[in-house]
Amino acid sequence: MEAPALSLPDVDAASVISFPDGLVGCGDWKHFVLLTSDEEDLPVGVLQCIDEPAVRFMVTDPRLVDSSYSPSISLEDQLALGLAPDARPVIYCTLTIASDGSITANLLGPLAINERTRQARQLVLADGDYSARHPVGQVG
């Protein structure tokens, strides 16, 4: 397995994160663990699917990609996540690395995690002007 741990804020790496509805179009991908690096403050993590070992997402804090990123959480999403009225979820976005080394971030469908319950959901920010493939530079 590749470079494991990343140090991401707020979520305990040892706990399973559950997506009751899976991800959009991938309803079977429900259980994940967050793998974090030994290297401190590394802003990129790996969300490893337990149901499907070949499925692993590289994730980061979307505010590193877009500092003004501040998605509104709909009431439906708030209820689905079991969030208390004034609680905020932890928000990650997945990163895709294409074969040419270009990196894109999915800002249209971020992953919201209820820290308290470890329940998660992929949000769909249909009303914003966000891209599922927001360019973020190049590997190498």
Place this chain on the structure above:
Amino acid sequence: MLVLSRRPEQSFRLGDDIIVTVLGIDGDRVKLGIRAPRDVVVLRQELFQELHDANSDAASNTPASTEVVAAALRRATGKVPSENSSEIAVVGA
């Protein structure tokens, strides 16, 4: 695929809990009203497809170490991770 025709203001049901109503027709656009329980996700097909494809691609990435990706992120954005959290607004329906 089940095919049915509706005039404006006519409806059809999906299961027990979902009602779709044709609200009107404007040129080549049909306006639909959807009444569904809170936990039913209604998504435009294009949006669904876009996210499904992005999820699929993200899940089966070209291998790269997290350190390498983090370095690329820093280069691209000039940002260093900080402890500060920005507010995430919660809005009512």
